[in-house]
Amino acid sequence: MVITHPAAGSRWVRCARCGKKTRAERLVKGFGRDCATFLGLIGSAPDTGQDGPDLFDALAEQRQETGSAGA
Numbered sequence: 001m002v003i004t005h006p007a008a009g010s011r012w013v014r015c016a017r018c019g020k021k022t023r024a025e026r027l028v029k030g031f032g033r034d035c036a037t038f039l040g041l042i043g044s045a046p047d048t049g050q051d052g053p054d055l056f057d058a059l060a061e062q063r064q065e066t067g068s069a070g071a
């Protein structure tokens with residue numbers, strides 16, 4: 001299982017919650033900033049380059065696999 005790091009380049013990925021396209025480097029644990037704030041991820045748990053998948057990463061990966069992120 002290959003885990004791609006979202007920090008490389010300016011990839012566009014979908015928010016794991018609302019599906020809105022977001023710059024990969026702006027993601028917070030797989031969520032856009034809006035959803036991350038809503039979920040309380042910003043402020044209490046800033047994304048400081050955590051290494052290793054957690055529940056949110058798994059959700060994000062499922063989104064990317066099922067959804068056809070073309071363009």
Ligand SMILES: [Zn+2]
Nearest residue numbers: 015018032035
């Ligand atoms: Zn979202």
